[in-house]
Amino acid sequence: MDILGDENSLLETNGEHCSPGHNRKSHHSDLMKKNLNTRLNRIEGQIRGIKGMIDKDTYCDDVITQIAATQSALNSVSNLLLEGHMKSCIVDRIQDGDLEVVDELLATMKRLMKK
Structure with a gap:
């Protein structure tokens, strides 16, 4: 992980995978949590x-x-979270054959676009 905290290192996860269900959790790196x-x-x-x-x-x-x-700053946080979500959770779930995640992603993006 990059000590300087470039964007790619921020988007790294803690190595765990996202899974569907009621016990959903994010798996952000410590650097990402600190940045957020x-x-x-x-x-x-x-x-x-x-x-x-x-x-x-x-x-x-x-x-x-x-x-x-302030709204712009919140949008930046949302965008950073969405990017990380897409690069980790969404990709993991699609690779595991869970295509329902696409509908979840579309609903999330619609919520963000209402702003």
């Missing part, structure tokens, strides 16, 4: 900042700009 948590902590800070802007009666357009930036 860092991004989510930053987004949490952005949300707190937006709440503060509202409390201080900040000009609406400025608040909306910060909301748009």
